[in-house]
Amino acid sequence: xxxxxxxxxxxxxxxxxxxxxxxxxxxxxxxxxxxxxxxxxxxxxxxxxxxxxxxxxxxxxxxxxxxxxxxxxxxxxxxxxxxxxxxxx
Numbered sequence: 001x002x003x004x005x006x007x008x009x010x011x012x013x014x015x016x017x018x019x020x021x022x023x024x025x026x027x028x029x030x031x032x033x034x035x036x037x038x039x040x041x042x043x044x045x046x047x048x049x050x051x052x053x054x055x056x057x058x059x060x061x062x063x064x065x066x067x068x069x070x071x072x073x074x075x076x077x078x079x080x081x082x083x084x085x086x087x088x089x
Contacts, residue, residue: 008035 008031015027061070 004035004039008032011035 011031015031017026017028061074
């Protein structure tokens with residue numbers, strides 16, 4: 001993520017900011033939008049990957065532990081907060 005932040009910082013330092021007088025949004029706003037979409041896409045991907053690992057771990061735990069222990073004590077600890085990002089299905 002540090003590389004992503006460094007990349008957008010370098011890009012913005014040489015990108016035209018636009019001109020409010022001519023109602024020109026400039027390239028910086030578009031560059032920031034592209035960067036945000038890219039970061040959100042990665043978050044959605046990592047969240048899906050985490051969910052897949054969670055399902056695999058839950059299956060393994062359900063085979064090894066009594067189900068009431070898994071449901072009450074393990075699964076709530078492993079789940080991500082329920083926040084939906086734009087573009088996420």
